[in-house]
Amino acid sequence: MIKINNNEEIFAAEVKMDGAKDVKMRMLIGPDDGSEKIFMRHFIIAPGGNTPYHQHNYEHVVKVESNRGIIVDENGNEHEIERGQSIFVKPNKKHQFKNPFVEDFEFICIIPNPDKL
Amino acid sequence: MIKINNNEEIFAAEVKMDGAKDVKMRMLIGPDDGSEKIFMRHFIIAPGGNTPYHQHNYEHVVKVESNRGIIVDENGNEHEIERGQSIFVKPNKKHQFKNPFVEDFEFICIIPNPDKL
Numbered sequence: 001m002i003k004i005n006n007n008e009e010i011f012a013a014e015v016k017m018d019g020a021k022d023v024k025m026r027m028l029i030g031p032d033d034g035s036e037k038i039f040m041r042h043f044i045i046a047p048g049g050n051t052p053y054h055q056h057n058y059e060h061v062v063k064v065e066s067n068r069g070i071i072v073d074e075n076g077n078e079h080e081i082e083r084g085q086s087i088f089v090k091p092n093k094k095h096q097f098k099n100p101f102v103e104d105f106e107f108i109c110i111i112p113n114p115d116k117l
Numbered sequence: 118m119i120k121i122n123n124n125e126e127i128f129a130a131e132v133k134m135d136g137a138k139d140v141k142m143r144m145l146i147g148p149d150d151g152s153e154k155i156f157m158r159h160f161i162i163a164p165g166g167n168t169p170y171h172q173h174n175y176e177h178v179v180k181v182e183s184n185r186g187i188i189v190d191e192n193g194n195e196h197e198i199e200r201g202q203s204i205f206v207k208p209n210k211k212h213q214f215k216n217p218f219v220e221d222f223e224f225i226c227i228i229p230n231p232d233k234l
Contacts, residue, residue, distance in 0.1 A: 002190045002212065003205040004198060007180075028203040029178045035205050037229050038155060038178045061146045061155045063124075063225065073119045081121060086145040088120040088152050095119065108180065110227050112154050 003033045012044060015051070022049025022099075028108065037113050043097070045069060045105040050098035058117055060089040061110040069105030072096040081107075120150045129161060132168070139166025139216075145225065154230055160214070162186060162222045167215035175234055177206040178227040186222030189213040198224075 005028060012024040022045060029040040042065070045051070053072060062071075068082035074094040081087060089095050099105035122145060129141040139162060146157040159182070162168070170189060179188075185199035191211040198204060206212050216222040 001207050001210060002188060002196065004188075004196060005203045005205075007201050007203055028180065029205045033205040034207060035176060035178060037176065038227055040178050040180065040203065040227065059152060059154065061152060061157050061227070063145065063157065071119060071121075079119065079121060084124050086122045086124055086157065088122075088146045088150040090118050090151060093118060110155055110157060110178070112229070 001034070003029075005029065005033065007042065010042075012042070015043075017052055019052030019054065020050070022046040023051055031113075035113075037116060038110060039113060040108055040110045042108050043106065045097060045099040047099055047102050047104070051096055053094060053096035055092055055094045056114070057091050058112050058114055059091050060087070060095070062087040062089070062107050064107045066106035067103040068101060069097055069099045069107070072098065118151070120146075122146065122150065124159065127159075129159070132160075134169055136169030136171065137167070139163040140168055148230075152230075154233060155227060156230060157225055157227050159225050160223065162214060162216040164216055164219050164221070168213055170211060170213035172209055172211045173231070174208050175229050175231055176208050177204070177212070179204040179206070179224050181222075181224045183223035184220040185218060186214055186216045186224070189215065
């Protein structure tokens with residue numbers, strides 16, 4: 001079976017996590033599509049926004065979709081990332097995405113299903 | 118640790134699999150980046166090209182990057198897909214990507230590491 005989604009028709013929900021500011025997320029492919037192992041999410045960070053500076057026991061596979069932003073690594077160092085780049089964040093390493101720029105920072109972030117690690 | 122790759126600097130290798138025609142693939146995030154569970158690949162199918170009509174015991178999570186193409190499902194039915202769409206293909210279901218159009222058909226295809234299923 002094949003499931004085809006129109007990305008723009010998927011609701012982009014405000015991320016409510018502690019420490020998140022002006023971040024929206026839409027699940028492009030997830031459990032509702034029958035995907036048990038891999039979730040592909042689309043994040044939109046508005047200018048001035050950021051994800052929490054946090055860590056978890058699974059990795060991130062990221063591809064920047066629009067414009068640019070900052071990723072903060074586990075040592076607190078900032079790296080500018082932009083469209084045309086892909087990023088890997090190891091499990092259990094602190095990280096944060098933030099947008100100090102004037103346009104939306106958009107990326108996809110793929111994770112393994114956290115319930116099936 | 119964070120790994121940042123410039124997508125365009127990654128070599129796009131011709132896919133040599135039996136049944137593949139005019140398909141190139143670059144590994145955007147894979148084992149060389151320290152990713153053990155998730156591989157993100159970028160496929161480019163030239164006009165007239167196609168992947169094999171095949172199946173395997175892992176899923177595909179796909180996002181169309183440029184233009185449009187066709188995905189063939191396990192019943193042989195064709196579905197046109199285009200930029201702005203995401204697709205999920207279940208494990209063990211026959212499928213094929215092909216490009217009968219005049220521009221390159223590009224998509225990312227994310228899989229779990231087949232050696233760690």
